[in-house]
Amino acid sequence: xxxxxxxxxxxxxxxxxxxxxxxxxxxxxxxxxxxxxxxxxxxxxxxxxxxxxxxxxxxxxxxxxxxxxxxxxxxxxxxxxxxxxxxxxxxxxxxxxxxxxxxxxxxxxxxxxxxxxxxxxxxxxxxxxxxxxxxxxxxxxxxxxxxxx
Ligand code: HEC
Numbered sequence: 001x002x003x004x005x006x007x008x009x010x011x012x013x014x015x016x017x018x019x020x021x022x023x024x025x026x027x028x029x030x031x032x033x034x035x036x037x038x039x040x041x042x043x044x045x046x047x048x049x050x051x052x053x054x055x056x057x058x059x060x061x062x063x064x065x066x067x068x069x070x071x072x073x074x075x076x077x078x079x080x081x082x083x084x085x086x087x088x089x090x091x092x093x094x095x096x097x098x099x100x101x102x103x104x105x106x107x108x109x110x111x112x113x114x115x116x117x118x119x120x121x122x123x124x125x126x127x128x129x130x131x132x133x134x135x136x137x138x139x140x141x142x143x144x145x146x147x148x149x
Contacts, residue, residue, distance in 0.1 A: 041133075041136070044108075044113035050108075055140050057133065057137060057140055059144070064137075067138045067139070068141045070141075074129065074130055078096050079099055082145075083146070084098050084100065085097050085099065099142055100146060104146075113139050116130065116138060
């Protein structure tokens with residue numbers, strides 16, 4: 001037991017086809033405690049597959065504050081604090097959505113959630129760094145921003 005064979009995480013490995021010791025989890029793997037069973041919360045869609053009109057999270061002061069905080073970190077660099085979209089990408093010539101556009105004001109909350117979760121066009125997905133609840137909090141905050149508050 002003093003010495004036994006082991007693999008180091010980042011080392012090469014002859015056993016696997018991709019030659020990596022650190023294997024990705026099997027697709028569909030769910031970590032303990034992370035199974036999401038609330039479809040509306042996770043997809044932004046109702047059972048018929050339509051985007052829900054309003055966020056499942058209520059616009060309480062706490063949620064709005066959390067959304068504002070996360071928006072400042074994850075959205076403001078490109079969409080700016082004001083939401084006008086004239087951030088870092090815009091300055092480099094990439095058209096960035098103005099969150100005050102009529103189309104985006106009229107968009108169901110579920111579709112906004114989906115845009116953050118899956119990305120749209122040149123905007124990447126933010127599902128990985130932002131939790132489901134925080135994405136909804138951002139949606140709630142964007143609605144406040146659109147009201148000009
Ligand atoms: C790296 C820059 C960047 C960041 C960060 C970013 N966006 Fe975007 N966003 C874009 C660009 C660029 C577009 C235009 C995409 C296109 O039409 O190709 C866009 C589009 C959108 C749209 C319009 C979607 C549609 O259906 O047309 C919404 C809503 C939006 N972003 C919200 C957000 C929110 C909320 C966040 C924060 C979680 C965020 N974005 C973070 C660059 C960014």
